[in-house]
Amino acid sequence: xxxxxxxxxxxxxxxxxxxxxxxxxxxxxxxxxxxxxxxxxxxxxxxxxxxxxxxxxxxxxxxxxxxxxxxxxxxxxxxxxxxxxxxxxxxxxxxxxxxxxxxxxxxxxxxxxxxxxxxxxxxxxxxxxxxxxxxxxxxxxxxxxxxxxxxxxxxxxxxxxxxxxxxxxxxxxxxxxxxxxxxxxxxxxxxxxxxxxxxxxxxxxxxxxxxxxxxxxxxxxxxxxxxxxxxxxxxxxxxxxxxxxxxxxxxxxxxxxxxxxxxxxxxxxxxxxxx
Amino acid sequence: xxxxxxxxxxxxxxxxxxxxxxxxxxxxxxxxxxxxxxxxxxxxxxxxxxxxxxxxxxxxxxxxxxxxxxxxxxxxxxxxxxxxxxxxxxxxxxxxxxxxxxxxxxxxxxxxxxxxxxxxxxxxxxxxxxxxxxxxxxxxxxxxxxxxxxxxxxxxxxxxxxxxxxxxxxxxxxxxxxxxxxxxxxxxxxxxxxxxxxxxxxxxxxxxxxxxxxxxxxxxxxxxxxxxxxxxxxxxxxxxxxxxxxxxxxxxxxxxxxxxxxxxxxxxxxxxxxxxxxxxxxxxxxxxxxxxxxxxxxxxxxxxxxxxxxxxxxxxxxxxxxxxxxxxxxxxxxxxxxxxxxxxxxxxxxxxxxxxxxxxxxxxxxxxxxxxxxxxxxxxxxxxxxxxxxxxxxxxxxxxxxxxxxxxxxxxxxxxxxxxxxxxxxxxxxxxxxxxxxxxxxxxxxxxxxxxxxxxxxxxxxxxxxxxxxxxxxxxxxxxxxxxxxxxxxxxxxxxxxxxxxxxxxxxxxxxxxxxxxxxxxxxxxxxxxxxxxxxxxxxxxxxxxxxxxxxxxxxxxxxxxxxxxxxxxxxxxxxxx
Numbered sequence: 001x002x003x004x005x006x007x008x009x010x011x012x013x014x015x016x017x018x019x020x021x022x023x024x025x026x027x028x029x030x031x032x033x034x035x036x037x038x039x040x041x042x043x044x045x046x047x048x049x050x051x052x053x054x055x056x057x058x059x060x061x062x063x064x065x066x067x068x069x070x071x072x073x074x075x076x077x078x079x080x081x082x083x084x085x086x087x088x089x090x091x092x093x094x095x096x097x098x099x100x101x102x103x104x105x106x107x108x109x110x111x112x113x114x115x116x117x118x119x120x121x122x123x124x125x126x127x128x129x130x131x132x133x134x135x136x137x138x139x140x141x142x143x144x145x146x147x148x149x150x151x152x153x154x155x156x157x158x159x160x161x162x163x164x165x166x167x168x169x170x171x172x173x174x175x176x177x178x179x180x181x182x183x184x185x186x187x188x189x190x191x192x193x194x195x196x197x198x199x200x201x202x203x204x205x206x207x208x209x210x211x212x213x214x215x216x217x218x219x220x221x222x223x224x225x226x227x228x229x230x231x232x233x234x235x236x237x238x239x240x241x242x243x244x245x246x247x248x249x250x251x252x253x254x255x256x257x258x259x260x261x262x263x264x265x266x267x268x269x270x271x272x273x274x275x
Numbered sequence: 276x277x278x279x280x281x282x283x284x285x286x287x288x289x290x291x292x293x294x295x296x297x298x299x300x301x302x303x304x305x306x307x308x309x310x311x312x313x314x315x316x317x318x319x320x321x322x323x324x325x326x327x328x329x330x331x332x333x334x335x336x337x338x339x340x341x342x343x344x345x346x347x348x349x350x351x352x353x354x355x356x357x358x359x360x361x362x363x364x365x366x367x368x369x370x371x372x373x374x375x376x377x378x379x380x381x382x383x384x385x386x387x388x389x390x391x392x393x394x395x396x397x398x399x400x401x402x403x404x405x406x407x408x409x410x411x412x413x414x415x416x417x418x419x420x421x422x423x424x425x426x427x428x429x430x431x432x433x434x435x436x437x438x439x440x441x442x443x444x445x446x447x448x449x450x451x452x453x454x455x456x457x458x459x460x461x462x463x464x465x466x467x468x469x470x471x472x473x474x475x476x477x478x479x480x481x482x483x484x485x486x487x488x489x490x491x492x493x494x495x496x497x498x499x500x501x502x503x504x505x506x507x508x509x510x511x512x513x514x515x516x517x518x519x520x521x522x523x524x525x526x527x528x529x530x531x532x533x534x535x536x537x538x539x540x541x542x543x544x545x546x547x548x549x550x551x552x553x554x555x556x557x558x559x560x561x562x563x564x565x566x567x568x569x570x571x572x573x574x575x576x577x578x579x580x581x582x583x584x585x586x587x588x589x590x591x592x593x594x595x596x597x598x599x600x601x602x603x604x605x606x607x608x609x610x611x612x613x614x615x616x617x618x619x620x621x622x623x624x625x626x627x628x629x630x631x632x633x634x635x636x637x638x639x640x641x642x643x644x645x646x647x648x649x650x651x652x653x654x655x656x657x658x659x660x661x662x663x664x665x666x667x668x669x670x671x672x673x674x675x676x677x678x679x680x681x682x683x684x685x686x687x688x689x690x691x692x693x694x695x696x697x698x699x700x701x702x703x704x705x706x707x708x709x710x711x712x713x714x715x716x717x718x719x720x721x722x723x724x725x726x727x728x729x730x731x732x733x734x735x736x737x738x739x740x741x742x743x744x745x746x747x748x749x750x751x752x753x754x755x756x757x758x759x760x761x762x763x764x765x766x767x768x769x770x771x772x773x774x775x776x777x778x779x780x781x782x783x784x785x786x787x788x789x790x791x792x793x794x795x796x797x798x799x800x801x802x803x804x805x806x807x808x809x810x811x812x813x814x815x816x817x818x819x820x821x822x823x824x825x826x827x828x829x830x831x832x833x834x835x836x837x838x839x840x841x842x843x844x845x846x847x848x849x850x851x852x853x
Contacts, residue, residue, distance in 0.1 A: 003284065010287040017298030033309060036302040038295065058313070097298060148364070155360075242294065243286035249279040258283075 007257050011241055012162045014041035016087050017097035020052045026104055028059045036097065040160060041084030041241060042261050045070055045077060046115045056102055069112055071101045076111040080124050082260045088239045088268040089190050122154050125262055132186035132263030133172055141172055157261050165261060172263055173256050181205030181252040187265040189223055199223065205252035215254060216247030226269045239268045314338055554789035554835030556806065557850030560821050561600045564847055566593060571841035573785065573828050577620040580834040584627055585841055586615030592629055597837060602849055608639045610646035616783065621662045628668060630660035636670045650680050652687045663702040663721060671697035671709055689724050698782060699738045703745050710736030716750055730760055738785040742792040749795055751786035755779050757795055759809065772807040774814045780825030790833050798826020798840050821848050
């Protein structure tokens, strides 16, 4: 459907205006100007911040430069989450642009993974795709692909080529019509209040009675608190790609259209802003 | 479109409007500004070093050129990246091809190795083939030699066969001529005798008894060698019935005929011919003795009545003198390698013939315990052996043949195939009579050796006996019945003798006719001797309680005085009427 294709395209081209500022504590030769960038929601921080690094290195001595990392309001940002998830989770209802602090020192080893090169990101990305396919098709589709097909997926993401990526990703989204969906929906539910990084369980797209499960069904099962009780103030927002889909949205459709390129449906549950 | 989808599309548009569209231009412009300022800074720093009076226009053109160069560099960099990716892909392909090449080379090497192995095997097999070929040639040569030998041997065998056939033909011709001469002479003789007989008158005085029979009986006269007692007894027993006188006349006839025979020297030899006028019915056992080591199969009196022979499973033939009602062991004849089935004296009483389980028949002279001849040729046990004249012997065998033997050549000259097991046979004047297991008695012409008559019997024939006048034939069958047939009458008329308790004990049980033809005797499985009266046709007497096992044979002395019975438990009993 043309509308579905538009949704896919909108999801792919989702951008977040971001302002990178150098940390105050960094030693610089002269004052560093802030750097503005539109970050793709579906990509990874370390993959799209080469320009940022280059910008700030101009004002720094080479000996003071260690591995670059990012922080937002005191929270180190995990590069291995998609950018959109980081934004929705930490900065949903703040004023744009999103202000990120850039660090070149004191890497927080306990909070973040090191990212020495793009191949680490590629490995992480491919493993996510494989994990998702294991849930969806018992890994059959991804195992049938050749190495160059895997490469095409990664290159599509790296070079921001929508058509290149979806030409291959289409196969990962297929399912036998008689079953009405994937075996299990690959999803992750993120929240800020918990120590657990995210919730991930097995959940079928179709109920045993044969009716399609909705986003509400999933939340009822995984995160009952996210659903407002009758006549009560809404306490939590359920955000995917910066929007709040209705709870009656079928889960299978969401998985097919609102999943990130790593094939997971990343759902953020955040407290409703009080003001 | 569903509500939720419409909602999503709307929210996405809203999001993009807020987050993307609003900031897009701003950020792009900011970036450009940032670039410009940094460039200006660079220029400023360079212009401070070279304070020449470059116009701002040249600077701007330089900036523009710089921008263009950067753009080109960016594009080139992008192309470089793309090309590098292509190189990577190509390298991948190249690597795969290299690995495939290596694999193929490995396989080629493997194939070479296999080919080497196969060539080795080919050489080996060729070598083996060569060896085999050599062997084969050698064998072929040997075979050629052997075939040559075979041909030569065949030729030699053919020559030998021809020689033999020639000799046989000569012998047959000789024999035919002799036989013809013999029979012609006999006929001439007979003719002469008949003429004599018709010419002379014979007066028969029916009322006279003893003196007449004494004077007319040539047998009595000839019995000079028999004992006085036997002589007187014979005299006493001579009765007045006409058939006996006729017999005595016939005996006279026989003697004369033999006396005038001119065929050969042997035939001229005189031998005693006993004629019994009246047999006496035995009532008592004179002597009971264990004659052999094992069961006794056969017993026979010689024609002179003072000698008896027994043959047993212990392979021996024993000769017994019969004097004064006692059996005295005279000598033992050995030579058979198996049990003896039948014994027979020759007409002169000087030789004895025995049939044996060892598939042969043996001939002894009475004064020599070593067999003079052994007649071999039968393929199974010989059941009967009889003299048929002085120089001819007939044997019957379980191999379903009857053989005729020439004693002078010690060879079989005739084999008669019969359909059935031959259990006993009898030689009459010109015929051979044989008894068989197929319940038939066959009469053969002695010259032509062809079956001239078949007489039926009730069961397996175990023995045959013929009366002294060659008219009556007695047969004993397994159906416990003795059968007497008149041979002259050629009728199916026959007498049967049965008795309660009489049971034929074996397949070779031998029954006899008394020498005067008035009685028949046989031993039973119950150990008793049964004697029937021929003229009355019923049981005359039964002699029980002496034998403890089945009686195998009985014999009646030609003088009529004695009966001997032998059994399977090596006992012999002499019976008489004394």
